Amino acid sequence: MATILDSVNQRTQLVGENRLELLIFKLNSHQLFAINVFKVREVVKVPTLNCLPGSHSHVKGVASIRGTSIPVIDLRASIGMRSTGIDELSNLIVTEYNGTVQAFLVGQVMNIVNMTWKDIQPPPDQVGKNNFLTAICQIKREDVDQLVGIIDVEKVLANIIDYNIKISDALLNNEVSQKLQGHKILIVDDSPTARNLIKSTLMQLGIEVIEANNGQQAYDLLDRWCHVGKTVTDEILMMFTDAEMPEMDGYRLTHKVRHDPRMSNLYITLNTSLSGNFNEAMTEKVGCNKFISKFQPDLIVEVVHNRLLEKLAIES
Incomplete structure (x- = not known):
């Protein structure tokens, strides 16, 4: 999977052209989700996790990746999805948001798709304010259009991290x-x-x-x-x-x-x-x-x- 991200540095130039690249992955057997490649450091198989007693229930432990201790967050649980009873979460997507590094526990990591922001739409109002998507899009896989939900990672993290809004x-x-x-x-x-x-x-x-x-x-x-x-x-x-x-x-x-x-x-x-x-x-x-x-x-x-x-x- 590391080869998928080999050219991320070059691909980030797309951002200035109202374009982006999405890393597509699964959290269960069929639904597709995505995050922006620009926020991804790497994708690795799940290593041995060290337990953190007293941590948030969605934090499954800490992984040592390239000599750095990184908290691992169960993304499926974080967005309110139920487990299928089968351990499908076998990959970590290591990301950087707001100056912090964390890894998200996910299932199969599919591929990277090139999109334009004009093709990315906000989720319908009818889904309610408590959903964990910032946007949705459609991609074609095996000649079939499939819906992809783009995760609101800021919301996921805000439910785990207590952001301090106090002004000095x-x-x-x-x-x-x-x-x-x-x-x-x-x-x-x-x-x-x-x-x-x-x-x-x-x-x-x-x-x-x-x-x-x-x-x-x-x-x-x-x-x-x-x-x-x-x-x-x-x-x-x-x-x-x-x-x-x-x-x-x-x-x-x-x-x-x-x-x-x-x-x-x-x-x-x-x-x-x-x-x-x-x-x-x-x-x-x-x-x-x-x-x-x-x-x-x-x-x-x-x-x-x-x-x-x-x-x-x-x-x-």
């Missing part, structure tokens, strides 16, 4: 923070969990949050404001956007905003669980003002502070 007292009581009351900020992310983390952070400052599920939805909102004669920078102080989203990713969204003279001066921060030099390079290439590689409440607030100070300096 120094920042919370800062003079600039007092001036943020009533300002509006647009958050763009396909994961409700990721949006809520940023939203909960900003609301501590009295900021009003506007949410969009993907880049296309965000751009349509900005376009409507412009169409009726509103100035985007009067409507919102800034925008936080994720990198990978259905229909239009954050890079493409930023590119479109920067090349639209009606909204080109909007302050944009890329905030994503994806990390690495590639994202920093893409941030500069498409014209983001700032890049935050993981959820960091104080850094989010500092970025908002700097944006407000910049805006006040321009207006004075």
Whole structure:
């Protein structure tokens, strides 16, 4: 299976073109699931696991992989699927999210498929808010269209890891923070969990949050404001956007905003669980003002502070 990921570094260039590659796998005998290859470090067979007494019930132990101790999460149990009674989970997908490394216990790992974000759709509203999918798509296998569910890994991890949204007292009581009351900020992310983390952070400052599920939805909102004669920078102080989203990713969204003279001066921060030099390079290439590689409440607030100070300096 290691050979599947041999060229991942080259494939990540697809992200900047509103494209992605999905690693397809099974959690039972028939359903297909996926995560973005860009978040995958490697795929290995399940080694011996060391038990961690007192750990979350979905954490099955710790694996030693290339000299590093990595927690192993039962992905099937984490998204509420029942065991079939047959031990089908024989592979580990080692991933990196929000600066942490963890392995997901899965069944058969199938292959990698090349997709465009336009072909990735949000799950239907009828499935409810408690589902663990950020999106769905269809792939053709043996001349048959099969549905693939793209896992909301942020939600899976948030149910296991207690993310701290507390802002330091120094920042919370800062003079600039007092001036943020009533300002509006647009958050763009396909994961409700990721949006809520940023939203909960900003609301501590009295900021009003506007949410969009993907880049296309965000751009349509900005376009409507412009169409009726509103100035985007009067409507919102800034925008936080994720990198990978259905229909239009954050890079493409930023590119479109920067090349639209009606909204080109909007302050944009890329905030994503994806990390690495590639994202920093893409941030500069498409014209983001700032890049935050993981959820960091104080850094989010500092970025908002700097944006407000910049805006006040321009207006004075």
